[in-house]
Amino acid sequence: EVQLVESGGGLVQRGGSLRLSCAASGFTSSNYDMDWVRQAPGKGLEWISYISSSSRTIYYADSVKGRFTISRDNAKNSLYLQMNSLRDEDTAVYYCARDFSSRLDYWGQGTLVTVSS
Amino acid sequence: SYELTQAPSVSVAPGQTARITCGGNNIGSKSVHWYQQKPGQAPVLVVYDDSDRPSGIPERFSGSNSGNTATLTISRVEAGDEADYYCQVWDSSSDHPKGVFGGGTKLTAL
Secondary structure (H helix, E strand, O other): OOEEEEEOOEEEEOOOOEEEEEEEEOOOHHHOEEEEEEEOOOOOEEEEEEEOOOOOOEEEOOOOOOOEEEEEEHHHOEEEEEEOOOOHHHOEEEEEEEEEOOEEEEEOOOEEEEEEO | OOOOEOOOEEEEOOOOOEEEEEEOOOHHHOOOEEEEEOOOOOOEEEEEOOOEOOOOOOOOEEEEEEOOEEEEEEOOOOHHHOEEEEEEEEEOOOOOOEEEEOOOEEEEEO
16 A cells, blocks of 8 residues: 655744654555645645656745755655745645646645744 | 646535536647545545556546647546646656646545
8 A cells, every 4th residue: 555654844933944754654665756745724726846756857846945955865765855944924734745647646644834923 | 836736625426427517728749647636635646747647546447638728637547546646747748847736626525
């Protein structure tokens, strides 16, 4: 069974940093691209970052470029999102998702990040 | 940047057919994916590549895509279909490809 489990969310001050993790199981994660998607309270889904299976290709949404860094460790079946210079508008539930030919076919349950002023 | 437009809400009586649209410039040239999200839950892929269904998704869910509009059709709507539905594409039109979601449509079974 494919499972994605996010962790690392919490309360952080404006301007602070946080590192999210996503543990993958039930599939060979090194064969798949991965994405991070977030959802602000009461709002829609926002794609924020993509990483290819080999980590050679990485993309970011303009809203997080230069502040967030996506990475992965295939040996640990893990995906990461380093978030720096956090802003109020970064408050959201963050989901990791498996990317198969641009469709996000499996999602984690999400982890909540709250940026407090 | 590429944008996808969805109506905020759609209401339909149980047993009837719901059509949820997703508008975008020449969206017919892109692969469109649809997700269902129920309150407090993660999104679930219900249609991919315009019209294919993942295993486990009922045949009542179907999709089409042409011109500037993609459509998710839910036949014989059930109370359990009440959810937010999001369309998604991959925009490769620039040097910095991006994932793009529509704003979401809330489906209510009256």
